Amino acid sequence: MQNHPVYTDNDPQNELSTLNLGPTHPATHGVFQNVLQLDGERIVSGVSTIGYIHRAFEKIAEHRPFYQITPLTDRLNYCSSPINNMGWHMTVEKLLGIETPKRVDYLRVIIMELARISDHLICNSVLAVDTGAATGFFYVMEYREAIYEIYEEVCGSRLTTNIGRIGGFERNFNQIAFRKLRKFLKEYPIVLKEFENLTKRNRIFIDRTRDVAAVTAEDALNYSWSGPILRATGVDYDVRAMEPYSSYEDFEFEVPVGSNGDVYNRYLVRNEEMWQSLRLIEQALVKLEKEPSDIFHADVPDFYLPPKEDVYNNMEALIYHFKIVMGEIPTPNTEVYHAVEGGNGELGFYLVNDGGRSPYRLHFRRPSFINYQMYADMSRGMLLSDAIINMSSLNVIAGELDA
Amino acid sequence: MGKISNEDLLKKISDKFHDQVTTVGEPFGLLTLETGREQIIDVLSYLKNDAALQFIFLTDITAIHYPGIERQIGIIYHLHSPVNNVRIRLKVFLNDGDVHIPTATVLWNGANWMERETYDFFGVIFDGHPDLRRILNVDDMVAFPMRKEFPLEDPNRVDKKDYFFGR
Numbered sequence: 124m125q126n127h128p129v130y131t132d133n134d135p136q137n138e139l140s141t142l143n144l145g146p147t148h149p150a151t152h153g154v155f156q157n158v159l160q161l162d163g164e165r166i167v168s169g170v171s172t173i174g175y176i177h178r179a180f181e182k183i184a185e186h187r188p189f190y191q192i193t194p195l196t197d198r199l200n201y202c203s204s205p206i207n208n209m210g211w212h213m214t215v216e217k218l219l220g221i222e223t224p225k226r227v228d229y230l231r232v233i234i235m236e237l238a239r240i241s242d243h244l245i246c247n248s249v250l251a252v253d254t255g256a257a258t259g260f261f262y263v264m265e266y267r268e269a270i271y272e273i274y275e276e277v278c279g280s281r282l283t284t285n286i287g288r289i290g291g292f293e294r295n296f297n298q299i300a301f302r303k304l305r306k307f308l309k310e311y312p313i314v315l316k317e318f319e320n321l322t323k324r325n326r327i328f329i330d331r332t333r334d335v336a337a338v339t340a341e342d343a344l345n346y347s348w349s350g351p352i353l354r355a356t357g358v359d360y361d362v363r364a365m366e367p368y369s370s371y372e373d374f375e376f377e378v379p380v381g382s383n384g385d386v387y388n389r390y391l392v393r394n395e396e397m398w399q400s401l402r403l404i405e406q407a408l409v410k411l412e413k414e415p416s417d418i419f420h421a422d423v424p425d426f427y428l429p430p431k432e433d434v435y436n437n438m439e440a441l442i443y444h445f446k447i448v449m450g451e452i453p454t455p456n457t458e459v460y461h462a463v464e465g466g467n468g469e470l471g472f473y474l475v476n477d478g479g480r481s482p483y484r485l486h487f488r489r490p491s492f493i494n495y496q497m498y499a500d501m502s503r504g505m506l507l508s509d510a511i512i513n514m515s516s517l518n519v520i521a522g523e524l525d526a
Numbered sequence: 527m528g529k530i531s532n533e534d535l536l537k538k539i540s541d542k543f544h545d546q547v548t549t550v551g552e553p554f555g556l557l558t559l560e561t562g563r564e565q566i567i568d569v570l571s572y573l574k575n576d577a578a579l580q581f582i583f584l585t586d587i588t589a590i591h592y593p594g595i596e597r598q599i600g601i602i603y604h605l606h607s608p609v610n611n612v613r614i615r616l617k618v619f620l621n622d623g624d625v626h627i628p629t630a631t632v633l634w635n636g637a638n639w640m641e642r643e644t645y646d647f648f649g650v651i652f653d654g655h656p657d658l659r660r661i662l663n664v665d666d667m668v669a670f671p672m673r674k675e676f677p678l679e680d681p682n683r684v685d686k687k688d689y690f691f692g693r
Contacts, residue, residue, distance in 0.1 A: 488604075
């Protein structure tokens, strides 16, 4: 096909070499293909091909009731699934006009900030691996496991979490979850500090990352960048601060910004965001003490599935269960856009509803998809090895890229 | 909410474009306007470049399909003004036989892939787009799968027939 990128090079006059970087390449951390024209080690031009793991989530979502769409959102940015899950729940709650209790909001903040830590943790430590420092990765990986164990106590699963329900959580946090959370809050800052010591002032790391792939704020906004990579260019746009959701307005936190948008600045922004996330979790734990400890969901029997024991033993619960599962409850005929600050930027849900049990149209504004489109352009003139660390610092997640 | 109210925003836009822009509504505080494809780029460019509005951030471009009505395909733009902290939604509806609309890549580079995705799933042709080809689906696909007439599953597939499951 005419529009296909060039895979072979038959022109004898051409002194450039063609390199297929991907779709499966150990250095790209996912299914990304870039067909690069190389002059020695320098990239002359590149074409990105995406869509290798496209799973048609938007189409599937048109055939699923609202509560069955949560598992689809898991598989967008699977490094921070809980943020996607919560973003989806909040979109539906906004549509249905459900007010969640403060305790639910604070519990959500805890889970979302844990997810943000695990997302940034992977990105920064993998960036270190790509620059040649594998130690830090193996060291901090243990704490991603600690975060996954907290998820496990709350919802039973680890990577694709399906955590929470429309209106709140499926069950209350148990004491083990809080114990594990406190243990994490005690141990992780020491580890993070040590990881910082390993990289932040490390001469090799700085030489490899500073002034690499620097992006101006104008370019970043022109390409609709959002998230840590936009903040690294000096724009203080964070959805949590601009349009607070889930009671983020009750919390004190800072939005770290960088200066010239290079790989080193992105690293620093993500690193500082992890400290801010820890701060948010600490505050949430203090706030939780003032809330009644038995509330973990909003009182919306029309949309929140009753406990199974009640379904078998209680007439009303059985009716609600039936109505929810069969989708017999009318919903507003309107449209809603809700954005949350995902691990990679503004994760938006545009939901058009026609009053039925499933969305008429659901569109995900996926930050990885939008952030990645500058990649081929910005790689031009770059060394191949710099393009690799540029990709890992963009933190493009294949699931979110292709939806 | 933002520093500029939806009423002021609407007044500014209707002073400039009069009846070329109509109001659809304000669902959940997000001002939604409808316009035609002849002036969509003018409207977007006005929103982006006006010193008071500064909708410099293109959040999203997507589309929607309403089979059975005259103008079936709707293209939906979400813009954000970080300075004023206000969002706006713009819609353009097109006839199914003539789904052409000028490209927004003249205003934002970020529109490139968003428009390619919209083309890929709805078949909307963005006139003047530098590289309008499929992005997530395979290149030799002929259908536009997010249109409502496209089935979720291939109706001819046999691997889910009941007799495989002893039913």
